Structure formats: structure tokens, C-alpha cells
Amino acid sequence: MNIRHLRFFVELAKTEHMAKTAEKLGISQPSLSYAISSIEEELGVPLFEKEGRNIRLTNYGKIYLEYVKSGLSDLDRGGEYIAELLDVNRGHIRVGFTMGQDLIPQLIYKFKQEKDTKDITFSFVQGTTDDLVDQLVNDNLDLVVSPAPDLPGLEDKVDISHLVDQEMLAVVPFSNPLAQKDSVSLADLAKYPMIYYSKSSRLRPLLDKMFAEAVVKPKIIMESMEDHTIIGFVHWGYGVAIVPHLPQLDPRTVKLLHIDENLGVHPIFVVKKSDHFLTPAVTRFERFIKSYCRKHCNNEHKLV
Numbered sequence: 185m186n187i188r189h190l191r192f193f194v195e196l197a198k199t200e201h202m203a204k205t206a207e208k209l210g211i212s213q214p215s216l217s218y219a220i221s222s223i224e225e226e227l228g229v230p231l232f233e234k235e236g237r238n239i240r241l242t243n244y245g246k247i248y249l250e251y252v253k254s255g256l257s258d259l260d261r262g263g264e265y266i267a268e269l270l271d272v273n274r275g276h277i278r279v280g281f282t283m284g285q286d287l288i289p290q291l292i293y294k295f296k297q298e299k300d301t302k303d304i305t306f307s308f309v310q311g312t313t314d315d316l317v318d319q320l321v322n323d324n325l326d327l328v329v330s331p332a333p334d335l336p337g338l339e340d341k342v343d344i345s346h347l348v349d350q351e352m353l354a355v356v357p358f359s360n361p362l363a364q365k366d367s368v369s370l371a372d373l374a375k376y377p378m379i380y381y382s383k384s385s386r387l388r389p390l391l392d393k394m395f396a397e398a399v400v401k402p403k404i405i406m407e408s409m410e411d412h413t414i415i416g417f418v419h420w421g422y423g424v425a426i427v428p429h430l431p432q433l434d435p436r437t438v439k440l441l442h443i444d445e446n447l448g449v450h451p452i453f454v455v456k457k458s459d460h461f462l463t464p465a466v467t468r469f470e471r472f473i474k475s476y477c478r479k480h481c482n483n484e485h486k487l488v
Contacts, residue, residue: 185223185226186219186222186223187256187259188219189219189220189222189223190223190252190255190256191256192205192209192211192216192219192220193219193220193223193231193249193252194249194252194253194256195208195209196216196220196232196239197241197245197249200232200238200239200240200241201238201239202216202217202239220232227244227248229242229244230242230244230245231244231245231248232245270463270464271464271465272300272464272465272467272468273300273301273303273304273465274303274304274465275303275304275305275463275464275465275466276304276305276306276307276465277304277305277306277307277326277327277465277466277469278306278307278308278309278324278325278326278327279292279306279307279308279309279325279326279327279328279329280308280309280310280311280316280319280320280325280327280328280329280330281308281309281310281316281328281329281330282310282311282312282313282316282329282330282331286430287329287347287348287452288308288329291329291472291473291476291477292306294472294476295469295472295473295476298472304465304468304469309324309325312384312409313328313330313331313335313386316328316330317330317335317338317342317455320342320455320456320457321338321341321342321457323457323460326456326462326463326466327454327455327456327466327469327470328454328455328456329347329452329453329454329455329473330452330453330455331350331386331387331428331450331451331452331453335455340458341457341458342455342456342457342458343455343456343457343458344453344454344455345453345454345455345474346451346452346453347451347452347453347454347473347474347477348451348452348477349449349450349451349452350428350429350430350449350450350451350452351428351429351442351449351450352390352394352426352427352428352429352443352449352450353426353427353428353429353433353440353441353442353443354368354373354424354425354426354440354441354442354443355414355415355418355424355425355426355427355433355438355439355440355441356368356373356376356418356424356438356439356441357418357419357420357421357424357438357439358438358439359421360376360421360424360439362376362424362439362441363439365441366441366442367441367442367443367444368441368442368443368444369398369443369444369445370394370395370398370400370443370444370445371398371400373402373424373426374395374400374401374402374403376403376423376424377403377404377405377422377423377424378402378403378404378405378423378424378425378426379405379406379407379408379414379417379418379422379423379424379425380402380404380406380407380408380414380425381407381408381409381414382407382408382409383407384409385409387428387450390450391426394426394445397445398445403423405422405423406422406423411427411428411430414427415427415433415437415438418438419437419438426443428450429450454470454473454474456470
């Protein structure tokens with residue numbers, strides 16, 4: 185079905201006059217007649233019938249007109265939405281991020297202070313890295329910000345770029361003797377029961393590597409994949425733990441300690457789908473967060 189012909193049909197239905205419609209559309213009467221005849225031939229019913237020198241819609245034409253008007257309206261709205269998506273200063277960005285992150289609201293706050301960003305909107309999904317990347321691959325998210333250094337089996341489906349590094353901190357209850365210090369060693373921590381990240385957490389391999397390199401074995405009494413659960417158990421005196429430097433950690437809840445050993449860092453990445461069209465607004469946001477993190481964190485060797 186020719187969309188241009190359908191627009192001719194809607195206009196003719198308004199005037200019910202061939203000459204006036206042809207003039208308004210800027211086409212010849214034979215061209216208009218051909219367009220209407222093509223639609224009628226495809227449908228197998230007449231849309232107009234003669235009434236003296238004029239024409240009027242048939243019952244078939246009246247029914248079909250409502251569907252055509254609705255369909256053309258949807259097409260127009262779709263076109264407007266696509267135009268909006270292609271506008272670097274408008275559009276909607278779907279962001280996924282993992283638990284315990286203060287980085288996303290900070291980056292969006294800074295981005296919204298940029299010129300011509302008031303018409304760019306955001307929606308958010310929080311979850312595990314695996315779930316978020318699955319949503320990304322299935323086109324339900326535009327970007328994922330996550331500690332995701334490797335995604336086995338997805339190497340050809342996603343692009344991963346480093347954003348920032350989080351320092352790894354020891355956390356102990358204020359009742360613990362280590363709370364009198366400013367920093368501790370892994371050996372110090374290993375003397376006490378430890379609340380540890382579970383095997384389903386992407387932090388688990390990092391912690392295992394830390395203790396293995398220090399030739400120290402932790403006394404694991406409980407495992408969790410959620411940061412605040414771990415902090416809660418430490419706060420109530422069940423043990424000690426090592427967690428990323430989460431900006432929302434309350435120093436009145438647990439004592440935060442630097443770790444003596446050179447443990448490296450907990451890297452955070454931005455993940456996007458490979459060889460996939462990103463709207464200008466999404467591309468603009470991605471470039472902004474990379475630039476912002478490079479300027480305010482990585483180039484100055486800061487940790488978050």
C-alpha cells in the first residue's frame with residue numbers, strides 16, 4: 185500500500201471533490217484518480233461513489249478512512265519520535281547499573297548541567313552484571329555501568345571501556361581492636377571472622393586473589409553478594425570484611441580502614457552493545473562520562 189496514496193485518500197475524503205483536492209495536493213486529477221483506483225483495486229471495494237458532479241464516501245470508504253487516519257497518525261508519531269531520538273539534545277537513555285553505586289547519579293547530575301540537556305531523559309535498572317548485560321544484548325538497555333572486566337561468551341557482542349577505579353577498604357566494627365588503627369594488613373584481618381562476598385559476586389575472584397598473593401587464609405563465616413548486607417553484619421559485630429569504597433558508606437556505622445598491601449583496585453566499566461546503533465543522545469552521554477571520569481578520576485590518579 186502506497187502511503188502517499190493513502191494521504192491523497194484522506195484529503196479527498198475531506199473535500200469529496202476531485203478538482204479541489206488535486207489542486208490542494210498540487211497534483212493532476214488523473215494522478216489523484218489513479219491513486220484512489222489503486223487503493224480500491226487492492227481492497228476490492230469502492231471507496232467513493234458519484235453524487236451529481238461531486239463524489240461521496242461509500243460505507244466501505246467511511247470504515248476504511250478511520251483506520252487509515254489512525255495508521256497515518258501512528259506513522260507520523262513514530263517519525264516524530266525517531267526524529268527526537270536522532271536529536272543530540274533530546275531523547276531517552278536507558279542505563280543499567282549494579283548495586284552500591286553512587287557514580288551513576290553523580291554522572292547524570294553533572295551531565296544535566298551541560299548545555300542543551302534538559303530535554304534528555306533517563307530511566308534506570310539496577311541488578312547484577314550478568315542480568316544487566318543480558319538486557320543490554322536484548323536491546324532493553326542502552327548502557328551498563330558495572331564492575332565487569334570480562335564477560336565470557338559475549339566478547340563479540342559487547343564493547344567494554346574502563347571508567348573509574350574504586351579503592352578496596354577494610355571495614356571493622358568499632359568494638360574491634362583494629363578500629364583504633366588507620367590501616368591494616370590482610371594478616372591483621374585474617375585473625376578475625378570474615379564476612380565475605382559469595383561465589384556469585386564478581387568481587388569474589390578479586391578477594392580470593394588478594395589473600396592468595398598475601399599467603400593468608402581468611403576465616404570466612406558468612407557469604408553475601410550484597411554490599412549493605414555485609415556492612416550490616418560487620419556493624420553488629422559478626423566479623424570484619426573487605427568492600428569497595430562505596431561513597432554512601434556511613435563512617436558512623438563501621439570503621440573504614442585502608443589496607444597496607446598494594447591490592448590494586450576494583451575497576452568499574454561502561455558496557456555497550458557491539459556494532460549497534462546508538463542514538464546521538466546516548467552517544468553524547470557515553471562520551472561525557474568517559475571524559476568526565478578521565479578528567480576527574482583517572483588522569484589525576486584518584487580513586488572513588
